[in-house]
Amino acid sequence: MWTLVLNCGSSSVKFALLRPDSGEVALSGLAERLGSEGAALRIDRASEKGSERRTQALAGGSYPAAFEALLSELDALGLRPDVGAVGHRVVHGGEAFSAPALITPAVLDAIRACVPLAPLHNPANIAGIEAARAAFPELPHVAVFDTAFHQTMPEVAYRYGVPEVWYRQHGVRRYGFHGTSHAYVAQEAARLLGxxxxxxxxxxxxxxxxxxxxxxxxxxxxxxxxxxxxxxxxxxxxxxxxxxxxxxxxxxxxxxxxxxxxxxxxxxxxxxxxxxxxxxxxxxxxxxxxxxxxxxxxxxxxxxxxxxxxxxxxxxxxxxxxxxxxxxxxxxxxxxxxxxxxxxxxxxxxxxxxxxxxxxxxxxxxxxxxxxxxxxxxVNTNEELMIARGAALLLAQPV
Structure with missing residues (x-):
């Protein structure tokens, strides 16, 4: 099964169509410098001759423009029917999520509730989820949270020196981010160090x-x-x-x-x-x-x-x-x-x-x-592969 991974940051969108088990990549790319006149979309496609790269300017330089260009590319290459699941990077899951989650209306509402905690990122994550669900309504969509990896932090590390009621009623604590990247490079560093x-x-x-x-x-x-x-x-x-x-x-x-x-x-x-x-x-x-x-x-x-x-x-x-x-x-x-x-x-x-x-x-x-x-x-990070693996593990669990 191919998984389409969307990794939407504050000024960039990474994407990849890959196999979670082998890591084989059919299509990948990066939309960068979003919000500026220099916004561009780079597309890397695997071929018999190796990797083919093409870059195009993004009119308007917005996140929606980047996503529309990606969907057009999948259609043009005939790859859209091969997508079996969509994995989404979501920056902030608050205390509601400590593992990947199948996206439902309730899960999407919980992600929206975290927008005040990640105002640069969660809105972009939500936009990607909504656009992808409209494009692939028949596929399972999975959210993989940056905050999940850090749920193992001890209380001494995640608590602030603020009134207890702030934590109990409002969840004011340290959550941490970039969890998929930190988890991946830790594994790769161990491998490189033997x-x-x-x-x-x-x-x-x-x-x-x-x-x-x-x-x-x-x-x-x-x-x-x-x-x-x-x-x-x-x-x-x-x-x-x-x-x-x-x-x-x-x-x-x-x-x-x-x-x-x-x-x-x-x-x-x-x-x-x-x-x-x-x-x-x-x-x-x-x-x-x-x-x-x-x-x-x-x-x-x-x-x-x-x-x-x-x-x-x-x-x-x-x-x-x-x-x-x-x-x-x-x-x-x-x-x-x-x-x-x-x-x-x-x-x-x-x-x-x-x-x-x-x-x-x-x-x-x-x-x-x-x-x-x-x-x-x-170590070169690979958040897309970690997101695809997280989605695959969740979808492999018995219902």
């Missing part, structure tokens, strides 16, 4: 437009940098990451913004974009920093500092980390970010291997640090 996952203490760093770090002990999440919403933690593409909670009231009073407007600015106008005054795209910032742009240089420095500081903090959750794993668009492709981060982590015994780090680009994972008590490596 050690059982159950015996490893790993720090996984998923770095993209959204970014988070996770402490994985024996294959289970025991702490992570994101919290109640995807806004907590690291500096990200357009998200601020950690700020003083008093900032909301201060800015509201000083600028006349209401609390919703302040939160929107922290989600959409902050992070790398806010610091640089230029872009939320790491590729553009590295190029600009190389030309001497001060805002781009500051954004890179803050990003790396906060990342290294968070990685070091995760050692507290593990006691003794065995490895640091970089993944995601930035983690897999930016040798500069990786090198700068490792240079700040001598406290963990990490030292970059410049030659190995330079070789570790997408498609060539491996160790990028010199021998020491902790090893650093790059």
């Amino acid at each position: 050690r059982p996952l159950e015996e490893l203490n790993l720090i996984t760093a998923h770095l993209g437009n959204g970014a988070s770090v996770c402490a994985v002990q024996g294959g289970r999440s025991v702490d992570t940098s994101m919290g109640l919403t995807p806004l907590e933690g690291l500096v990200m593409g357009s998200r601020s990451g950690d700020v003083d909670p008093g900032l909301h009231d201060f800015i509201a009073r000083q600028s006349g913004l209401n609390l919703s407007e302040v939160t929107a600015a922290l989600n959409r106008e902050s992070g790398l974009l806010g610091l640089s005054g230029l872009s939320n795209d790491m590729r553009e910032l590295e190029e600009a920093a190389g030309r001497g742009h001060p805002g781009a240089r500051l954004a890179l420095d803050v990003f790396v500092y906060r990342l290294a500081k968070t990685v070091a903090g995760m050692a507290v959750a593990l006691g003794r980390p065995d490895a640091l794993v970089f993944t995601g668009g930035i983690g897999e492709n930016s040798a500069g970010v990786r090198a700068a981060t490792l240079a700040r982590l001598g406290v963990l015994g990490l030292e970059p291997d410049d030659e190995a780090n330079a070789r570790a680009v997408r498609g060539t994972p491996g160790v990028i640090s010199r021998p020491g008590p902790v090893v650093a490596l790059v």
Whole structure:
């Protein structure tokens, strides 16, 4: 059975038509830089000659435009009848979901109820679900939640120091995100290191437009940098990451913004974009920093500092980390970010291997640090495969 996986982020849509058992991919691609004039759709199709790639501009640059282009591609290639199930990445499941769920009207309502917790992501997830259910009404649709992997965190890691009634009545706690990615790269890191996952203490760093770090002990999440919403933690593409909670009231009073407007600015106008005054795209910032742009240089420095500081903090959750794993668009492709981060982590015994780090680009994972008590490596994430496997496992269960 082929599974169509939709992985909708805040500024991108990854998709793949694949077999959950073998990982064979018939069609995959990425719609990126959504919401900008440079929005484009990249389509990779397996063929007898290998992989064929085609890129097209997306008029309007919106999520619906990306999804319509994907459906048109499936129809044009005659692949639409081969789809047996649809797996959807859903960022926030609150406390309602700790495993994949067959999408029903009640499940969709529960996902909608989590929109205030993930305002950049859950609406895009819901739009993908609704469009796909309309296109494939006869197929089962499964939601796989980013928050599910982190449900193994101990209470000491997920509780905030806030009134108990906030947690009991409103579910105010740390949930964590990027769970499918952290779970996948932990498994792959164990394989690359030739050690059982159950015996490893790993720090996984998923770095993209959204970014988070996770402490994985024996294959289970025991702490992570994101919290109640995807806004907590690291500096990200357009998200601020950690700020003083008093900032909301201060800015509201000083600028006349209401609390919703302040939160929107922290989600959409902050992070790398806010610091640089230029872009939320790491590729553009590295190029600009190389030309001497001060805002781009500051954004890179803050990003790396906060990342290294968070990685070091995760050692507290593990006691003794065995490895640091970089993944995601930035983690897999930016040798500069990786090198700068490792240079700040001598406290963990990490030292970059410049030659190995330079070789570790997408498609060539491996160790990028010199021998020491902790090893650093790059692993290419595959959230689509994890989503397809999660959907397959759920659908294989007896009714």
